[in-house]
Amino acid sequence: MTMLFRAFLLFVVMLGGVEAQSGRTPIEADRIVAVVNDEVITLNELRTRLDTALAQLKQQGTPLPPRDVLERQMLERLVVDRIQLQQARDTGLRIDDIQLDQALNRIAAGNKMSLAQFRQALEKDRIPYAKFREQIREEMTVARLREREVDNRLVISDAEVDNFLESEAAKSGGGGEEVQVAHILLRAPESASPEQLQKLKAKADQVLERIRKGEDFSQLAASYSDAPDALQGGILSPRPLDRLPGLFVEVVGKMKPGDVSPLLRSPNGFHIVKLLGKKGSLSLPPVQQTHARHILIKVNELVSESDALHKLTGLHERLVHGGDFAELARLYSQDGSAAKGGDLGWLYPGDTVPEFERAMDRLAPKELSQPVKSPFGYHLIMVIERRVQDVSDERKRMSARVALRERKLDEAYQDWLRQIRDRAYVEYRLEER
Numbered sequence: 001m002t003m004l005f006r007a008f009l010l011f012v013v014m015l016g017g018v019e020a021q022s023g024r025t026p027i028e029a030d031r032i033v034a035v036v037n038d039e040v041i042t043l044n045e046l047r048t049r050l051d052t053a054l055a056q057l058k059q060q061g062t063p064l065p066p067r068d069v070l071e072r073q074m075l076e077r078l079v080v081d082r083i084q085l086q087q088a089r090d091t092g093l094r095i096d097d098i099q100l101d102q103a104l105n106r107i108a109a110g111n112k113m114s115l116a117q118f119r120q121a122l123e124k125d126r127i128p129y130a131k132f133r134e135q136i137r138e139e140m141t142v143a144r145l146r147e148r149e150v151d152n153r154l155v156i157s158d159a160e161v162d163n164f165l166e167s168e169a170a171k172s173g174g175g176g177e178e179v180q181v182a183h184i185l186l187r188a189p190e191s192a193s194p195e196q197l198q199k200l201k202a203k204a205d206q207v208l209e210r211i212r213k214g215e216d217f218s219q220l221a222a223s224y225s226d227a228p229d230a231l232q233g234g235i236l237s238p239r240p241l242d243r244l245p246g247l248f249v250e251v252v253g254k255m256k257p258g259d260v261s262p263l264l265r266s267p268n269g270f271h272i273v274k275l276l277g278k279k280g281s282l283s284l285p286p287v288q289q290t291h292a293r294h295i296l297i298k299v300n301e302l303v304s305e306s307d308a309l310h311k312l313t314g315l316h317e318r319l320v321h322g323g324d325f326a327e328l329a330r331l332y333s334q335d336g337s338a339a340k341g342g343d344l345g346w347l348y349p350g351d352t353v354p355e356f357e358r359a360m361d362r363l364a365p366k367e368l369s370q371p372v373k374s375p376f377g378y379h380l381i382m383v384i385e386r387r388v389q390d391v392s393d394e395r396k397r398m399s400a401r402v403a404l405r406e407r408k409l410d411e412a413y414q415d416w417l418r419q420i421r422d423r424a425y426v427e428y429r430l431e432e433r
Helices: 002-022 043-060 066-090 096-111 117-125 129-149 158-166 194-212 218-225 248-255 305-319 326-330 336-340 354-361 393-423
Strands: 032-036 039-042 176-188 262-267 268-283 285-296 341-348 372-376 377-389 426-428
Touching: 002 194, 032 043, 032 218, 039 066, 039 268, 039 336, 043 218, 066 129, 066 218, 066 393, 096 117, 117 158, 129 248, 129 341, 158 393, 176 194, 176 248, 176 393, 194 218, 194 268, 248 262, 248 285, 248 393, 285 326, 285 354, 305 326, 305 377, 326 336, 336 341, 341 372, 354 372, 354 377
Parallel strands: none
Antiparallel strands: 032 039, 032 426, 176 268, 262 268, 285 341, 285 377, 372 377
């Protein structure tokens, strides 16, 4: 999410310059361009988002699509965002001010500023802080809604893991080649008629033909793709081949960098994929594992940071003077491991949050840490022992489950978006002048 916020900040800051320039010209009176259930989207909302998108595309060096094409794409994106926010509101999902302030502090820290300095920088670029703050709240709300409605409901069965481990992709060494692809999705309605599908396929065929004739893939993605990453040229982050959506894996595995796939059909619509690059086979080298235990005192609305630190400092003193770690963990730790005396078992790199892992890695076996702050609160950490070994069968299964999850997540999200979009009442008024 932090990366999303930094990218979002870049675009909003760029937008500030666009707004400053446009302030010198007459502004058309605002009007309604779409009705979404019981809410409206206005022309000013659309143009603000459109200017942001144009600034983003220029910054990426992407050839700009015709403005009217991008305008229609952006309006549909606003509609889908509004539907998600409405669903969050109707189901009681809300980002409170404490969560929002924590996120804003992380954004400011990511830009090497205090929150006060960050606010001044926004205002210097003519970006109202209150407006930016609510935009971040909306971004967080949509992300939390996706986690609840899609991510947390995706189940990977043991049989799927078994099949994956037997596949050629798994045998190639921890995920095979790493690839980067760009894609275009033309989304089909959930209960599309044969006529609608034929019309959509004809449109997808036209887009594919334009790509094969040399037109810019990123520009066409921004113009026509219904995927959330359309304005990034449809580019997905680099990943092992087996973590691409299942529909892409077999096709991309046979492609060379620069190749474009034929039209691919899924329940969500029609896809076009371009292979941007690939790296050699990835392997899983031996890794160091750490057997550790900890005591956690959480920081929340009832327990301040100073109270948590004071309590943990007292426990540290008791341990230094011979206290039993397991006993104190069972009595005071506010973590699920308390019942096991704070024992976390064997940990791989990346199993814990970075603050915890850095402190743990600095400890020698049997050494007790000073209080360590993490997003969860304050910890006392003790390393029991370490070992270096090849990746275990259990870890391979875990890696396979992660790969399968990543493969399915995008498709599941697109399917969910299509369902809520089709259930909503949407009336377009963009052409009314």
